[in-house]
Amino acid sequence: MSHAVSFYLSTILVYLGVDILSCWSLNLQYGVAGIYNFAWVAFQAIGAYTAGVLTLGPSSGNGGFQQYIIGASLPFPVPILAAGAVSGALALVVGLVTLRRLRTDYQAMVMLVISVIATLVVTNVIGLFNGPAGISLIPQPLESTLNLSPLGYQWFYVLLTAAFTAFVYVFVHRITSSPLGRALRATRDHEDAAQALGKDTVKLKLFVFVFGNAIAGISGALLVMFIGAWSPGSWMYVETLVVLTAIIVGGTGNDFGVMLGAMLVPVAFNEATRFLPPIGRPGLIDALQWIVIGLLGLGFLWFWPRGIVPERRRRFPSRIAAPLGPPVDRRRPLGRARVGASASSPIAEPTP
Amino acid sequence: MTSLSAAAVPLEHAPADLLIVEDLRRDFGGVWAVDGATFSVRQGVITSLIGPNGAGKSTVVGIVGGATRPASGRVVFEGRDITGLAPHERAALGLVRTYQLSSEFKKLTVLENLVVAAPAQRGERFRTLLYGKRSWRTQEEEIVARARGLLERFSMTEKQDEYAGTLSGGQKRLVELMRALMAEPKLVLLDEPMAGVNPTLARSIEGYLTELVAEGLTMLLVEHELDVVERLCESVAVMAQGKIIATGTMAELRKHPEVINAYLVG
DSSP, X not given: OOHXXXXXXXXXXXXXXXXXXXXXXXXXXXXXXXXXXXTHHXXXXXXXXXXXXXXXXXXXXXXXXXXXXXXXXXXXXXXXXXXXXXXXXXXXXXXXXXXXXXXXXXXXXXXXXXHHHHHHHHHHOHHHHOGGGOBOOOOOTTHHHHOOOHHHHHXXXXXXXXXXXXXXXXXXXXXXXXXXXXXXXXXXXXXXXXXXXXXXXHHHHHHHHHHHHHHHHHHHHHHHHHHOOBOGGGGOTHHHHHHHHHHHHHOTTOHHHHHXXXXXXXXXXXXXXXXXXXXXXXXXXXXXXXXXXXXXXXXHHHXXXXXXXXXXXXXXXXXXXXXXXXXXXXXXXXXXXXXXXXOOOOOOOOOO | OEEOSGGGSTTOOOTTEEEEEEEEEEEETXXXXXXXXXXXXXXXXXEEEEOSTTSSHHHHHHHHHTSSOXXXXXXXXXXXXXXXOOHHHHHHXXXXXXXXXXXXXXXXXXXXXXXXXXXXXXXXXXXXXXXXXXXXXXXXXXXXXXXXXXXXXTTOGGGTTSBGGGSOHHHHHHHHHHHHHHTOOSEEEEESTTTTOOHHHHHHHHHHHHHHHHTTOEEEEEOSOHHHHHHHOSEEEEEETTEEEEEEOHHHHHTOHHHIIIIIIO
């Protein structure tokens, strides 16, 4: 493998890891809990900025050509973990406002507005994260300690991203495969009914919103420490739609499906367009790329709404049998009616 | 309000009343959907709430279930004022409702629909992130076993692994009923459980409700089929224009001129 190919491949693998984290992050919210978080990219961005300003050192450094807040030089992995914490904390604030009262389309609209406002604020308040120019020259983690060649460091970063992805997967899987994930899916399918059955749906949604956006923050931190720069142009609201399309294509609600979506949409599809011969005016292919991604999402929603790898049907082991004997708790005044099995007339009705 | 039975006198409820609804009022855009409704539900029987379309029955169920806030009045459950409680807090006390329209969790299997309804599940706590499956596996198996018992009882075992969204209308009704039972209720609010269900299945549901009440469950049933109400319910409250206009047995109410005027004829 040539040096260039190895470099390219390692770069793609880092992007893939970041995109998988992104897709899991949004899938927990949209696919599992039914939260329309069109502000997702803002939480990734705040993670990226947090990691940047906690790594860059004082803004007077590098000739003071950029202005930003904090300006610390914290050791690895503190900036990455802090990025997750800050994104999660911000999500808590946003969630407390948006998730308690608003539902579905209203929620989606508010999230979209939050995303646009966040971009405008960061662009116009220069002292925050250096305005439209963004922050740059962000040091890469452990680069000076490891003293590797540029290519060697590329592959180290692949391993680092893989390690974070595996670490996050453990927790994502614990949510989606547990009764907690089931309660979230019930909330997604019919929130009122879930509430009527005793589920505190606001608390459930708030939890997954904070946790999902903490992952978004970590993905942003990993990305910014790899590419070394971050500006408002990196996180326009349409970036959320790319991740959302990846989830829809891969399989909403399925951890592995959305991994596949991450490979196909932000990575494979984006990379494939790089190799197209130039057509029309400059920038036409980029513009067409957005259109095609939108059409891809709509096409899947119309013809293949469950995606390539649909949400897994959960089956319980057949060894867990129904309890034998009479129904429990007959005639318990003021007690909970734990109704069990008893004889009754068969009522099976044919499915249409 | 015209009272036909001693148990239905407003604000003087019998000690056996599990639920007391007092002077509920609720408007939508200036129109009073519920305008001073007062009635009670006795422990261990099915009480029915009947009335013509637009009488305010579903709004009352919404208020009792906690989904709708009343403008005034109060809801007392087991002697405790629950007017300000959220639906999930009421469910935790044992007050569970079903819906007029299908409310199954479409992308969950039938068995999952039941299992998810079980209260106080360890695996739903956020700390499950740290401890993993070992913290909830045993309880989960107990819940699944109980859910399978219910499926067997309701002859729905063969449907357990099907998505609830693919069931027929009647089967969805059964799933909702079983799901309410999994929540370990003391009182179930049933909002037209037989609406849109074929007559054979409706008779079966009626049979199940009879069995359940014999086992000690209390129910508040909103139903349009008066024959069903007559067969199932010991106590009936009639609503018209947001008010309870009479209470009593169905036989008594059939002779009541105001009820005949408001509901049976009009």
